[in-house]
Each structure stands twice: as C-alpha cells, then as structure tokens.
C-alpha cells in the first residue's frame with residue numbers, strides 16, 4: 001500500500017472542510033513529506049518558515065518548497081527581533097529556567113510560530129494550519145493550544161495523526177524525488193534559535209552514557225577553553241541588557257554590542273569559553289522523563305548577571321516571592337500555556353519588579369563558567385556605610401542588643417518551656 005493510501009485511511013471527516021492549509025515548514029524530512037502528502041490529498045499548501053536567529057538558509061528552503069513541492073505561496077519571515085523583544089526579554093525578566101535548568105529556548109519560540117501561522121492562515125483564507133510535531137513531545141501541546149486560543153482553525157499534526165514512520169517517509173521521499181538530507185544518518189534531532197540549541201535523540205537517549213562531544217556545536221569543551229578569562233560587562237535597564245562591553249583578561253575593551261546583538265555576540269564569546277552546556281533529566285508535559293541536552297551560552301551568562309543584579313536591588317521579600325513566580329512562569333511557558341491568563345498576569349508582576357533592575361554587571365567567562373564578579377547600580381539596597389566593619393560605619397551597634405532580644409523572645413521562651421531543663 002502506498003503511503004498516500006495509508007494516510008487516506010486515517011483522515012477524519014473534518015478534512016472535507018479543509019481546502020487550504022498553512023504549514024510550518026522547516027525543510028526537514030517530516031515537513032517535506034507532509035507538504036507533499038497534503039498536496040496529493042488535494043489540499044492547497046502554503047508554507048511558512050521563520051528565522052528566529054537559528055541561521056536558516058531561508059532562500060534554500062523557499063527554493064525547495066517551490067521547486068520540488070510545487071508550493072505556490074511561501075512565506076519566509078525574519079522574526080529574530082520580535083523574538084528577542086517580546087519573548088526572550090520576558091524570559092530574562094523572569095530568570096526563566098524550566099526545572100531550574102533549561103532556558104526554554106524551544107518552548108519560547110513556539111508561541112511566535114503560532115502567532116504567524118494564525119496570521120498567515122487568516123490572510124490566506126485557509127481553514128487549517130499544520131505542523132511537524134510528534135505525538136510524544138511538548139510542541140504539539142504548545143502549538144495546537146496556541147492556535148486554538150487565537151483562532152478557530154483546524155490543526156493538522158500528520159506525524160501524530162497519520163502514524164508516519166521515519167523509514168516510510170524516507171522511502172516516500174526518494175520515490176517522489178524529494179530532496180532530503182539523509183545521506184549520512186544524523187543521530188540528533190536539533191531545534192535552535194537565538195536563545196539556544198536543543199539536542200535530542202540518538203546516543204542522548206542513554207542517560208547512563210556521557211553525551212558524545214559531537215552533540216555540541218555552539219560550545220567548546222570547557223577543558224579546551226582558553227586559559228585566560230574574557231569579561232562581559234552587561235548594562236541592564238529595567239531588567240533587560242542594553243549594552244555589552246567585552247574585555248580581555250586585563251579588562252581592556254576588545255569588543256562591544258547593543259540590543260539584540262548582545263545575545264548573538266555572547267553566544268559566540270561565552271560559547272568559546274565553554275559556557276552554556278546543559279544536561280537535563282527533564283519532565284515532559286506528557287508524563288515521561290527524557291534526557292535533554294542544550295547549548296545556551298548567552299542565556300546562561302545573561303541570566304546569571306540578571307539574577308545577581310536583582311539580588312542587589314530587590315528586597316528580601318520581593319526576591320523570595322519572585323523566585324516562586326519565576327519558577328511558575330517557566331513552567332507555564334514549558335507546558336504550552338503562553339496564551340493563558342495567568343501567564344499574562346504574571347508578566348505584569350514581572351514588569352513591575354523590573355522597574356529598579358538597572359545597573360552594570362561584570363561576568364567572567366572562564367572554562368565553562370559565567371560567574372558574576374562585580375556589580376553596580378544606582379538602585380542598590382546595599383549600603384557600604386551600613387555594611388562596613390571599618391571606621392565610618394553609620395550603623396549604631398547598640399541598637400542590635402534590644403533588637404536581638406525581642407527578635408528571639410518567642411523561640412527562646414518556647415525552647416525553655418518545651419525542651420529546657422527546669423531549674
């Protein structure tokens with residue numbers, strides 16, 4: 001039986017309503033086969049490829065869509081700036097790390113894909129959108145529900161719904177003469193954007209084995225990183241890095257960047273110093289655990305700096321409550337709830353807290369670590385005149401005596417009554 005016949009057996013009645021469909025197209029095996037099958041089923045396919053800082057060859061993907069798949073209309077859009085401004089910046093404000101570890105690069109990109117899929121579908125009068133997610137991952141949850149929130153469009157997820165297997169896809173592609181990069185079997189499945197690179201599959205699926213060196217592309221092995229540190233001085237305004245000064249080991253300026261270029265440059269510089277390798281035993285939305293590997297050099301350096309600056313300018317109560325909110329926010333993004341009311345409400349809280357997160361942070365990049373070594377802010381709650389043990393302290397130590405006594409009154413009394421010896 002041909003793959004088309006197999007697929008035809010699986011389609012549901014809703015397909016009769018679908019005349020035109022917008023496909024999130026990467027040019028990889030899955031989306032190439034999906035485009036061709038949809039076309040064969042008589043559905044007009046409009047393809048969409050977004051550049052989000054992953055250095056896609058947009059021209060080559062467009063050529064593939066038009067030449068080999070006979071796609072009449074293809075959208076190639078560079079949304080890197082929007083990704084940085086409306087998505088990554090929120091992640092920075094929220095110190096976003098899923099389960100305290102993963103900067104959520106892939107997860108943050110999905111709602112933006114959703115936004116454009118829906119926009120283009122409306123413009124093209126399409127009845128459906130389609131994407132290449134599997135039935136095992138988080139992306140189906142992020143994309144399907146995002147589309148459902150923003151529209152009433154049908155969502156087609158062929159790999160999941162038609163039960164497509166990799167080998168039959170490869171056979172189908174070669175029969176049809178579709179160009180697929182399968183000459184040497186790549187063991188990894190990669191998703192990347194400006195905020196990081198996600199690596200899955202192949203040897204990574206065996207958590208009892210160390211991740212092979214060839215999984216990494218953005219970072220050097222920390223043992224092979226330069227013997228001298230590089231410094232990055234990040235200037236934050238309202239929680240967002242606005243300028244960066246790069247310095248050599250003697251603090252001599254060697255480079256600088258502003259805006260979105262900070263992330264691009266820091267991915268390079270921090271990556272060269274072995275910063276940003278992440279290994280994670282991750283809890284997927286679909287109940288199982290997976291071992292995931294990431295490279296996020298800029299994210300790690302920026303989040304370290306941002307967290308440090310927050311500690312300098314926010315009060316203890318704000319910090320402890322915000323740590324809870326940060327964690328919740330990262331969880332909402334990971335679990336595909338970008339368009340949920342709670343996520344929106346937490347954004348407002350985040351923005352309010354960031355009004356004072358302004359200042360400079362010096363990060364030392366050295367053999368895999370991005371450690372904060374100095375910070376400065378006009379909003380610092382730290383006051384040397386209070387904190388110093390040297391002469392010139394304005395702190396009246398005598399006040400400590402009464403404070404200490406009253407502070408401990410309850411628990412010293414309780415201890416005596418409950419556990420103390422009676423005298």
Ligand code: ARG
Nearest residue numbers: 106107138189190191198200
């Ligand atoms: N586990 C991560 C997430 O759900 C990354 C998924 C990356 N996808 C890939 N094809 N490598 O966000």
